[in-house]
Amino acid sequence: MTQLNKVWAIMEIELFLEITAQVRPQTAPGVAYLGTVMRGPSTEASERAYVVEQILDRTMPSWRSEKPAADKDFRWLRKQASRAKVALEREEELTQNLGDNSPEMDTSNLHPWVWGSIQSLWEGGHYQQAVRDAAIQVNAEAQKKLGRRDVSETDLFNQAFSLEDPKVGKPRLRLMDDDGSPTYQSIHRGARALAEGLYSGIRNPAMHTSHENTDDEEQIALEQLTAFSLLARWVDQATIVRV
Template sequence: MKNMDIPWAQAQLIQFLDLSELRPSTSTRSFRQGNVHPQEHIVASAYVVEQILERVLPRWRSEVPDRRNQSVNRWMQHREAAQRAMTALQRDAEIRERLGEVAPDLSAATMHPWVWEGARALWQSGHYREAVSAAARKVNAETQNKVGFRGVSETRLFQRVFSLEPAKPDMSRLRLMADDGGDTYRNVHRGAMAFAEGCYAGIRNPNSHEDGLPELPEHEALEQLAAFSVLARWVDSATVHQV
């Protein structure tokens, strides 16, 4: 929840809960409940609330029961998720302090956009291993876009873009700092090359090519996403050297 305007988020959740307030059914033949306010007002508020829920409760769609099949009310899942989010925003710091060591939070939503955009849909449905692979593909594609070349990918791509050799007509280079002739310049680019190779050989390839692997625990998948986020930030901030 770092960098979130919590009072604003709380106000949006309260507004949604007010707008989606349930009106008891007057029918003895149906358990369906309507809403006090017009649907168009609720829909507009729900759009904002869904963005808040994705930050506060990323797995709300799978963890909060969806009662639409019971024909109770269209907004029941949203309402319960909003109520949970209100509690989380109000008491998160207290809960973490009371239940154990207060440590820095690592949130997938605050990682580099390439990584989270690639992983989001699969992550929110609990497919963590596939989400990491999707993030890896996104970082690869954005790197190809940056250097303007799609002839190679993944490990070979990063070996070439971070190579210390001068740029060639068929391969641009990425530079993380100016060449001052010193060891730091060489070490930074060799390190980036080795790090990228480790990400794709050690994380992406096993996740994508080994059948029957059990699902990754969420915390392990989060660590793997963080590795690709580091690589994505290096690529995104690098200067392109072309012939």
């Protein structure tokens, strides 16, 4: 879908407002007319109103929810059109000063295993080191919860979320009770896949490559921390199943 042509839309609104404006009619000398009339013919006003309604659908999607049953001389529609005109003319200014509606990520709301281990690094601008330390901390917390020091990272999480029954010295993490459903299996396969992706695709390459001093360094690091935070939350909330 192509973007709305703002210049055209504003022009159409202005023409509609011009045609539907209330004015005092010209009368013959000695003839008085009480009240006002619409400047343009009703046929042209209706045609332009149709176009304006389409513009309003794009700029103010909820405008029809309060539309009255009757709108004499397009008075209500004129008000909505005027609002849409301002929105189009000042869209850039409003966005710059008010921001947009996209969600914002507050790093302090990351799982404590992640944020608690990297806060000072992050605030100091050491974004890649923060990701490395977060990966190490999540691994350490998982080892601690499972009581295992013999395996780590990908191997640790593959065994922890394995669908096999627990064995001596090899407890499992369960995100839900085993009800025999495909959901039970997919949830734990997903947890293993997430952990493998993080430690194979982020943790290990991070030891050898760096995004430091690039324009998107902070954004990339934030996305990576968010993923480690999700894994940390799953491990933290999981139930331990032992032999």
